[in-house]
Amino acid sequence: MAKQERARRTREKVLTAAAQVFAVQGYDSTTLNTVAERIGMTKGALYGHFPSKRSLARALIDESRHTWTSLRAAYDTPDADAAGVLEGVVVGFADRLHSDVRLRAALRLAVEHPDLAPAPSDVLADMHGTLTDLVRRAQRDSGFPDHCPPLVAELLLIVIRGLLTTAERAEDSTTEDNGTEDSGTATRCGEPLWRLLFTALSAGPAPSPALP
Template sequence: MVKQERARRTREKVLDAAAEEFAVQGYSRATLNAVAERTGMTKGALYGHFPSKRVLAGALLTQSQEVWEEMLLARDMSGVAARTALESLVLDLARRLRADVRLRAALRLATDCPNLAHTMPDVFDEIRRDLVDLIDRAQREGGMAPHPPELVAQLLLAAMHGALHVSFGSAGCGDTSAWEAVWRLLLDALSGDRDADLDVHGR
């Protein structure tokens, strides 16, 4: 049991290091040598857990797919309006992309190297399809303006990607209230509700 727990902790450390490397370098420029250096392991020891860069990428993609499915199930429930579920999901995804390097790395892998998706989970495409479904349902329920759902989903995903590289407000990237206000403004604008309170200061 002690040996198994040690192996589990080592595996988690490797996944975190690989995520950092993939998030910064992308799939093509990331190397197992760099991952090994981040963990303080030898390359041979790393091979004992993950025999190739592709296997490492696959582990991150699979894990992130599971995280996304849990997020969706926790919000898209019977009796919950699609607009409410969409807003909660988008805000949570935006938070997680800033805080969870594994999810951030998985989305970069899915967008930078789509060929991986032939044999591994395509997390980006799954998120896009689920957002399109929620947007379509929200429009049919009267909770959003009738813009093409695919375009709205692409806009949300593009905004999430850009938000990772932008600080909102003078407080910088740590000011979560500022960037959450930006997300609510965007969602309110997409709702088409002219009476929505778009002022982040509540005026």
């Protein structure tokens, strides 16, 4: 049991170290040597946990899918207001994105390299489908305006990806300055942005222009 626990802890250290590199450098610029050196391992020892850079990236992406599913379950409780569930899931995921480097890395990998995971594990497709369903429920049960549900879902994902880029710039800049991570700037920008976005969406569809 002690050996298994050590192996589990080492695996977690490898995933976090890889995420810190992937989140800043991206997949193509990351090497297993860089990940191993970050935590004082040999490349051979790292191979004992992950046989390739691709398997390491896939593990992070797969983990992010579980994070997304768990987050939805936390907000989508019985008798919860459908519009509140939609907003809670989106804002909760965005907050988690800024505090969890493994999630940031996974989302960057999924955006830049959709080929890293097979279709059933495509976290972005899963997120889009879930958000589309939540928008439909909010329209049916909570009076959410009659926007096109897939279009709203895509808009929300676009903003999430934009906040991801903001967090990456803040992380990269701070790491270069003092070797630490700080995505507080992105977090402060995120809260008013989501408030503005959901207020705008709740205003209803824009009227069609009158014909001459």
